[in-house]
Amino acid sequence: MTERRTMIWVMRAAFLVFVLGAWELSSGRLASEFFISRPTLIADQFWTWLIRGVIFYHGAITLLEAVAGFFLGGALGMIMGVWLGRAQTTAEVLDPFIMMFYSLPKVALAPLFVLWFGIGIEMKIYLTATIVFFLVFLNTYTGVRAVSRELIAILKLMGANERHVLFKVVLPSAITWVFAGLRLSVPYALIGAIVGELIASNRGLGYLLADSAGQFDTTGVFAALIAIMIMAFFLNSTIKVVEIKAMPWREQSSRREMSI
Amino acid sequence: MAAELAHPETTSTTAPSPTEELIRFEGVGKRFTVDGKPLQAVEGIDLSVFEGEILTLVGPSGCGKSTLLNMSAGLFAPSDGKVLYRGEQVKPYNPSVGYMTQSDHLLPWRDVVGNISIPLEIKGLSKREIGDRVAELLDMVGLSGFETSFPSQLSGGMRKRCALARLLAYNPETLLMDEPFAALDAMLRMRMQIEIRELCRRLGKTVMFVTHDLDEAIAIGDRCVVFTRRPGTIERIVDIPLAPDRDILRLRHDPAYMEITAQLWEVLAPSVGVED
Known part of the structure; x- marks a missing residue:
């Protein structure tokens, strides 16, 4: 089994070398270097930015926007989800409006947010928060509604009051769904921040990307994309670890033997 | 005609020992509204559950057995008649009962x-x-x-x-069990039947145990109530003529068990619905 793992890694490395090699060789021969740049140039640019702190400066801004928007939207989504999940009538009244707003591509709000909040990081935070809000809200709402009525009856027979039901069952069971929503939101949070920066900004990885493109610097564009990719990977890994820590019972269930 | 079979005399003579009446259904009926249409779940139920007995309720699916449990627990009130617990009308969320369903929750x-x-x-x-x-x-x-x-x-x-x-x-002094072992395999089921009967008798619990499995109803029960198809009425109430400390594992070779199974099967058979 370990032998197989080693082989997989070797083949992955070989694949990467092949793709980068083909890119490097075809650049200037099969396609213009102006459009596709070269891996060596991109690595060089990335390294320069890295040691000059450019990546960290812009990356920190983007990270701040994504994380702040993520927490703001996540918290509001969670609160609204639990509240509407419990308040049946209000939920029914609001349903068509929520669904209408939900179907709107949230990035289309960016110009409006620029008008309202300017081109600073607030605008990106609010844009990100709006996107994250809906994902977390809908997940939480579904989760709260999905709590079994049988289970609630069983608990009430045990003498549970509304507060017991809320804190012992509804909220903990909603956490599973909140995490599903949050997990889903991570890439979208980054999208919100980057799109916000692309539209109007003077800082952040999205700005770095747009600025390079504006100067017809393909190498810079690729280097910025790599920085964004690394950040997305880092964020996804973080939430995975947090999820396993927060819900140990989930990880263990996946270890059970499959029976098909 | 089914309701007539369950007249009070039958009920009282089948009490296992002169213990106190714990739950009493008096002319109980329950209607639900399903998709705008009224649906009679149970009708004309007269039934007493005595303290310390294990009463099994058996009948075809949808005959309203669970409805009786839900009314005993006070999850909803009957449309007709009365459900009494220790002589008092059951109020919402009867604190004297515990409920176990097919899903373990x-x-x-x-x-x-x-x-x-x-x-x-x-x-x-x-x-x-x-x-x-x-x-x-x-x-x-x-x-x-x-x-x-x-x-x-x-x-x-x-x-x-x-x-x-x-x-x-x-x-809780009374346990309401709604097909708790339905999802288990046959061997495990029997083991749980043995354990639950032993445990409930040891702790002196009163049990209402709903099942659609006649064998289970006979193996576990002190008394067994057989229901008709919807609207559910009581077809017959019988004493299970088996020792209180019966050996559930070897029941199928017990002549008394075979006889009562055959007898109750004849009562239940029309509900299969092939012959009409």
Whole structure:
């Protein structure tokens, strides 16, 4: 089994070398270097930015926007989800409006947010928060509604009051769904921040990307994309670890033997 | 005609011993509205459940057996007649009963100890009291050694035991069981039947046990109520003529068991619906 793992890694490395090699060789021969740049140039640019702190400066801004928007939207989504999940009538009244707003591509709000909040990081935070809000809200709402009525009856027979039901069952069971929503939101949070920066900004990885493109610097564009990719990977890994820590019972269930 | 068979004389003579009447259904009927149409779930139910007995309710699916349990628990009120618990009309969420369903309804984020603790936490017991009581319950249902397992790591039988321990934790005098073992395989089912009967008798619990399996109804019950198809009425109430400390594992070779099974099967057979 370990032998197989080693082989997989070797083949992955070989694949990467092949793709980068083909890119490097075809650049200037099969396609213009102006459009596709070269891996060596991109690595060089990335390294320069890295040691000059450019990546960290812009990356920190983007990270701040994504994380702040993520927490703001996540918290509001969670609160609204639990509240509407419990308040049946209000939920029914609001349903068509929520669904209408939900179907709107949230990035289309960016110009409006620029008008309202300017081109600073607030605008990106609010844009990100709006996107994250809906994902977390809908997940939480579904989760709260999905709590079994049988289970609630069983608990009430045990003498549970509304507060017991809320804190012992509804909220903990909603956490599973909140995490599903949050997990889903991570890439979208980054999208919100980057799109916000692309539209109007003077800082952040999205700005770095747009600025390079504006100067017809393909190498810079690729280097910025790599920085964004690394950040997305880092964020996804973080939430995975947090999820396993927060819900140990989930990880263990996946270890059970499959029976098909 | 079915209701006539269940007249009070029949009921009183079939009481296993002169114990107190715990639950009483008086001319109980229940209608639901399903998709705008009225649906009569049960009709004309006269039935007494006596303290300390295990009463099994058997009948075709949808004959309203569960409806009777729900009314005993006070989850909803009857449309006609009265449901009395110790002589008083059942109010919402009857605190004297514990309910067990086919789905074990364990909380996946709590381990075995955490799940069993829930009713004790609701009662407001101290950490130490909860710990002592849970240890006692674990021992009672045979779950010692699985304290920190999550439900997802337990087998079907273990989950049932955990749900049972949680139910017994707050010591309700009556247990309402709605096909609790329906999802288990045959061997495990028999084992759970043996354990539940032994445990309930030892603890002196009164049990209303709903099942669609006649064999299970006879194996577990002191008395058995046979229902007709919807609208559910009582077709017959019989004493199970088996020893209180019967050997459920070897029942199928017991002539008395074979006789009562054959007899009740004839009562239940029309409900299969092939012959009409």
